[in-house]
Amino acid sequence: MGARGIAALRGWNVAVFAAWLVIPFLAAGTIAWASGWLHHGVLAAALLAHGAYVARRNPALRARRRAVGEGAKSWDLWWNAAFWPLMAGIAVSAGVGHRLGAAPLPAPVAAFGAILLGLALALSARAMAVNPFFEGTVRIQHDVGHHVVDSGPYARVRHPGYLGLVGWALASPLLLRSAPALPAAIAAAAWVVLRTALEDATLARELPGYAAYARRVRWRLVPGVW
16 A cells, blocks of 8 residues: 555545544434443543553654554555444444434443443553554564563553453443444454454564564463463
């Protein structure tokens, strides 16, 4: 994917995020959808806290994540193009369920979802704080001396940022109190697992020291599972 393709990806992601704000309410058939507003409000607050933490602990990374560095894997650019629509689809599915009269999940489920989202984004923020190479696309960052990071959450799992994304996906239908949104959440989480496997294989092949790190830290996402 060349420069035009990267520019198109950026525009696509902006459009997806804008649609994410509006289309769930269109799908619900009403703006007076309390669970939709709860989801958007809690997510906005969590993302603001996440951004503030990373900006304080690793300000240079935030600037670098706005660009696509040289050598980004083409497959990962396509992965990115599909991922955010999958995430937005969780809220859209919940809106459709609301319009069709699906019974909302019990109110305490939303509280659990908010806690899970907070934990997921806290893990992601901590990973970004300790890893100067946590860019938005997969590449071997020869231009900045890419090396293995094994501190913080990386001492327990090899891809804590992706574990945070999985938690975000699975927390969303709970916040939305929507059983119909669960399949979309599982699809988004599975998409993250795919990227985890692809990136892990790339790092094992191309990043010096990663194979030895993988022998020390066995688990990619969940200790004792995978």
